[in-house]
Amino acid sequence: MNKRDFWKRTWLSCAMAAWLMMPSIAGSWAAGAPERIILDVDLAEDVDDAGALATLHTLANRGEAEILGILVSSNNEWVGPCADAINTWYGRPDLPIGYQRGHQYGYRNPKDPGRETPSQYAERVARAFPHDLKRSSDAPDAAILCRQLLAAQPDQSVTMVTVGFLTNLRNLLDSSPDQHSPLDGEALVKQKVKQWVCMGGIFPSGRFPNGQGEYNLMYDTAASVRAVNDWPTPVVFSGFAIGAGIKVGARLRETPESNPVRACYQHYNGLKDREAWDLTAVLYAVRGAANYWKHSEPGFCLMHARVSHGYNEWIPAPQKHHRYLIELMPPDQVGRVIEGLMIEGNRPIP
Numbered sequence: 001m002n003k004r005d006f007w008k009r010t011w012l013s014c015a016m017a018a019w020l021m022m023p024s025i026a027g028s029w030a031a032g033a034p035e036r037i038i039l040d041v042d043l044a045e046d047v048d049d050a051g052a053l054a055t056l057h058t059l060a061n062r063g064e065a066e067i068l069g070i071l072v073s074s075n076n077e078w079v080g081p082c083a084d085a086i087n088t089w090y091g092r093p094d095l096p097i098g099y100q101r102g103h104q105y106g107y108r109n110p111k112d113p114g115r116e117t118p119s120q121y122a123e124r125v126a127r128a129f130p131h132d133l134k135r136s137s138d139a140p141d142a143a144i145l146c147r148q149l150l151a152a153q154p155d156q157s158v159t160m161v162t163v164g165f166l167t168n169l170r171n172l173l174d175s176s177p178d179q180h181s182p183l184d185g186e187a188l189v190k191q192k193v194k195q196w197v198c199m200g201g202i203f204p205s206g207r208f209p210n211g212q213g214e215y216n217l218m219y220d221t222a223a224s225v226r227a228v229n230d231w232p233t234p235v236v237f238s239g240f241a242i243g244a245g246i247k248v249g250a251r252l253r254e255t256p257e258s259n260p261v262r263a264c265y266q267h268y269n270g271l272k273d274r275e276a277w278d279l280t281a282v283l284y285a286v287r288g289a290a291n292y293w294k295h296s297e298p299g300f301c302l303m304h305a306r307v308s309h310g311y312n313e314w315i316p317a318p319q320k321h322h323r324y325l326i327e328l329m330p331p332d333q334v335g336r337v338i339e340g341l342m343i344e345g346n347r348p349i350p
């Protein structure tokens, strides 16, 4: 090698090392420590939450993610046990699970007072697969569990991922100092959370043509208004259109019948493909935009409370810290990545 080649190679090696050490725009490291994830699911009316759990477990098996805990935002006594069954099958039977306590904080959606979030699969899967959480309400309050989990982590290290309603995040922001941390909820989030990845919203229009907002954001509107408008760290939204273009699930047939995620899809739609809304948020939270998506311009996703069912509005603003995902790779190609993760392996890699 001549001297010029040597310095060229040395420069390239240094540049590569610097690039590998540089955090991406999403705040995730291109190489190094796994992303610390708290995933908040509803796992009830739709089945993509089950796919999101499968995807996250696989990413943890691969060393790309560390799962700190699972929160449940729906009002259904079988959802916690169903999540526990999935965690157990993936070899993580003791993963902490928190359950929403919306009512303790005065929450009742005025349109759906005390309404249970129905599920076609949660009870059947919970009854059929091994786990030890008997009822969702046997799990601790999700907001308090979240305080405990956050307090134990390094500063600005945790990625919150929500693929359901925002009841728990509102309760977390509203929480008071306790035995886990002397900080109130907002200060604790600001100290410990790197970013929040939210499957929710419609971008940039904010509403469907019929005027309605997106399901996750409008379900507990009061909570969404507080969580979205006041969240003190960067937020990235995987909006309705991102997951709507990706269909996954049928390949769960290739996994054994002992797989509770396969059973969720079996009971939900007979193991057909289903939109991948929640799975996109998990993939983004762990890998960043990669070559799957690009980020919108910075701005603010303003939540509006319209009677009980709210909607979002996108306001471009260079000094704000919200962004939403925009398609880059063709959705069917992203789908193949996601479905590969969804059906891969059922035990942690030793």
Ligand SMILES: [Ca+2]
Pocket (backbone or CB within 6 Å): 041, 042, 043, 046, 048, 049, 163, 164, 278
């Ligand atoms: Ca969901």
